[in-house]
Amino acid sequence: MEEKKITWLELFYDLIFVAAVSTATNVLLHVEKGEIRPEYFLKFVLIFIPIWWSWVGQTLFINRFGQDFLYQRIFTIFQMLFVLIMTASLSVNFDEYYLSFLFGYIGLRALTAIQYLVVQRFEEGDRKKVAQFFGTRFWIGIIISCFSILFDSWIRYSILYTGILVDILVPFLGRKYLVKAPSNTSHLLERFASLTLILFGESVVSTLYVLQPQKGDWDAILFSLISFILIVSMWWQYFENVEKKVDKSIKTSGQTIIYGHLFILMSLSMIAASIKLLYLNEVHYSFDLYFIFGSVCLYFMTTTIVFHQYRFSQDRLKLYHLVLFIGILASFFIINLVVEVPNVVIMGEMTLFFIIYAKLTTT
Structure with a gap:
């Protein structure tokens, strides 16, 4: 497979999404009567x-057809402007900013579809078919979402997300084309790893910003230290696997990486939010338990699934590994339900789990 390196513009593009992800994470910090209401989830x-x-839409285009040409740079820069508009419109009070959000989102997706239509003129064979397929089919979801502007209340959002769902399903429908013109696995893993790294960094920064241990407050200092070790352990496990344990020469459509990372990235945001809530002690003990253990379990399961297909055969996890990891989480959870423990102990348990997870999956 042809070697493809991440460009500086791609990394710059990733940074624009940091504020958007941070805004989404902050939605999980709306606590009312000791819990987060389902509507905020x-x-x-x-x-x-x-x-x-x-983000995925532009990443997939660059993965197959991206070249450091002037016109592609201009497309990416214009997309960054639409990202800023969309990010500035993100709010729990969505109705007030709906039009600007829709403008930003539709602008992003339309530019991606146009890029496929442009590049298909220069491609041949299966690659041309892939570009034509995406360049035409993506407009279906875009047009459906545009019709949401004609309605109000829940109907508006139903139409918007119907269009987004159709958009997301397009790669599944075009799988017969994609397998003939596979994604560049090495580049795809690096791209998702770069976004994941930004979320890890955002977790560290936001966690330390909220904690702000005062001088002599050893409980806060200990909580901060354990939180940091937790994040480092997660980082170690993820990037050691990406770097050494996966076969980047495998030719696939990349859909396991793409759709699996939706849940990896969401769980990272949930873990960051649960760390803050544990420290602030603003939610009920039982809610804390379900939230952080659920977040960690989601992260563990999705990283396991995503990496399993791409691991070298001798490095693939066995069934007893899965039983062991689930057993550790279940044991901690049951003990904490029976005996109420300080929040710092819960953080210590999560840190111990990720240390074990990292050790057994990277050696």
Whole structure:
């Protein structure tokens, strides 16, 4: 497979999405009567999905057809402007900013579809078919989402997300083309790893910003230290696998990486939010438990699934590994339900789990 390196413009493009992801994460910090109401979880998901899919759309184009040409740079820069508009429109009070959000999102997706139509003129064979397929089919979801502007209330959002869902399903429908012109696995893994790294960094910065341990407050200092070790352990496990344990020469459509990372990235945001809530101690103990253990379990399961297909055969995890990891999480969870423990102990348990997870999956 042809070697493809990440460009500086791609990394710059990733940074623009940091504010968008941070805004989505902050939705999970709306605490009322000791818990986060279900509507905020729903809003978090509904905000996160367009962010993720907008980033994925351009990433997939660059992965197959990206070249450091002037016209492609200009397309990417214009997309960054639409990202800024979309990000500035993200809010839990979505109705007030709906038009500007829709303008930003539609602008992003339309530019991506146009890029496919432009590049198909220069391609041949299966690659030309892929470009034609995406360049025409992506407009279906875009047009459906545009019709949402004609309606109000829940109908508006139903139409918007119907269009987004259709957009997301397009690569599945075009799988017969994609397998003949596979994605560049090495570049795709690096691109998703770069966005994941930004989320890890955002977790560190936002966590330390909220904690702000005062001089002599050893409980806060200990909590900060354990939180940092937790994030480092997660980083170690993820990037050691990306760097050494996966076969980057595998030729696939890349859909496991693409769709699996939606849940990896969402779980990272949820873990960052749960760390803040554990420290602030503003939610009920039982809610804390379900939230952080659920977030960690989601991250563990999705990273396991995503990397399994691409691991070298001798490095693939066995069934007893899965039983062991789930057993550790289940044991901690049950013990904490029976005996109420300080929040710093819960953080210590999560850190121990990720240290074990990193050790057994990277050696």
